[in-house]
Amino acid sequence: MKGLAELGEFGLIDQIRARFPQPVAPELGIGDDAALLSPSAGSQVVVSTDLLAEGVHFDLGFGPARLLGRKSLAVNLSDIASMGAVPRWFFLSLAIPAGFPLETIEGLLDGLAEQAAEYGCILAGGDTCGSKSGLVISVTIMGEQRPELILKRSGAVLDDEVWVSGSLGDSALGLQLLMEGKRLGQSDDYLMQRQLDPTPRCDLGRKLAEAGLVNAMIDISDGLLADLGHIGEQSGCGAEIQLGQLLLSPAFQAYAANQHAFPWQLAVSGGEDYELCFTAPVCNHGAIQKISKTTGIPLTVIGKITSSRQVQAILPDGTNFQPSASGYTHF
Structure with missing residues (x-):
């Protein structure tokens, strides 16, 4: 050859x-x-x-x-x-x-x-x-x-709902499994596939833009907290998110059930989800849900835009989540 x-x-x-x-x-x-x-x-x-x-x-x-x-x-x-x-x-x-x-x-x-x-x-x-x-x-x-x-990071408005497409944390967990020596063809294929072959949400992003329902949008590459923080920086605002409202895949939940502590860090800071995070007025909630149904992609409200200039994550028990890092950084 x-x-x-x-x-x-x-x-x-x-x-x-x-x-x-x-x-x-x-x-x-x-x-x-x-x-x-x-x-x-x-x-x-x-x-x-x-x-x-x-x-x-x-x-x-x-x-x-x-x-x-x-x-x-x-x-x-x-x-x-x-x-x-x-x-x-x-x-x-x-x-x-x-x-x-x-x-x-x-x-x-x-x-x-x-x-x-x-x-x-x-x-x-x-x-x-x-x-x-x-x-x-x-x-x-x-x-x-x-x-x-065209949607930018700079359009978020106070009291906008914060939405996320799909489930979070699968790719980061898949990478962890790969680094532990697991490979495709085993029981954790779904998680590793999310890391190795992510799905860009092109059709969803276009439909949201052309429907005129969204104020700001970003893709989640570095992790939810970091990327939502970028929206906050560009829009001059902050956000409060409820971790209990995050959509987590059955595979992620099955892994989490066997851990001493729930791996919230993977879900909100692991990165490479390549899902969309966007903000939209409350009045557009129903129309966005219709787009979710027509595209077959789950869209979930996880919080709201605030005036705090920070992204605050609330655990299901009502306490603040303190991440060890907000997301991936090269330097």
């Missing part, structure tokens, strides 16, 4: 191009010095970028390379979802160590292509280079939405 060195940089680029058909091609995409892209009439471009470094963001021993490819795009799609936008194009850059297995790169590309096709996102370009350490994956994504519909 031909290795990466034999394939060469341009051979790799040809393999990448072959995996990403372009049913609606950009004006100028892969193969030139730069891409030419035009958003739909009346739309504004929404751009986000994420970098995944081996040993920091992922461990190649945790699961198939295909799932890493899916996750590499999913984390960017989640950013587009949190703005209420529609994903359109993405750019992929890879820094690859010498002697890296070609089959791992092929699996990674297969997963990226699957995810791109699922969400209608077109590969428009990128770059490849060598790496002196581990594999590095950088994805820049571009979406679009009408300017008046």
Whole structure:
């Protein structure tokens, strides 16, 4: 089998191009010095970028390379979802160590292509280079939405309800299990799958934005407390959340039942949930519940926006929860 060195940089680029058909091609995409892209009439471009470094963001021993490819795009799609936008194009850059297995790169590309096709996102370009350490994956994504519909972190209003999609803590618990040596194919597959193959809430984010029901929104990547704190910082407010109202999956609850203390830290600070946290006026409660039913995604009110400039978490017994850390930080 031909290795990466034999394939060469341009051979790799040809393999990448072959995996990403372009049913609606950009004006100028892969193969030139730069891409030419035009958003739909009346739309504004929404751009986000994420970098995944081996040993920091992922461990190649945790699961198939295909799932890493899916996750590499999913984390960017989640950013587009949190703005209420529609994903359109993405750019992929890879820094690859010498002697890296070609089959791992092929699996990674297969997963990226699957995810791109699922969400209608077109590969428009990128770059490849060598790496002196581990594999590095950088994805820049571009979406679009009408300017008046784009959701930001800065729109929360006093007494807004705080909502969260889906269940929290599964991904953080899945990572913990993987670090303990468990792998897919065992009884904790659901939890590990949430870590290795998260689901971006693109359809939900767009529907919330286009319904005009939400004041502020963010995706939960660093942990609920940290990310809700970002809304507070940008909106000049705080929040009070009731931990007893959090939706926790049956798998998470089964794990928690066997612990000496309930693992609230995983649920509110573990990160990588890639669910949406948003604030909305109380009068929009019923309309948001209807969107929950039509999308099939649970949406739960967990608290309210306050004037405190802090995020306060209340335990089911009425006492304050004191986290050891509000969320993930690199530095």
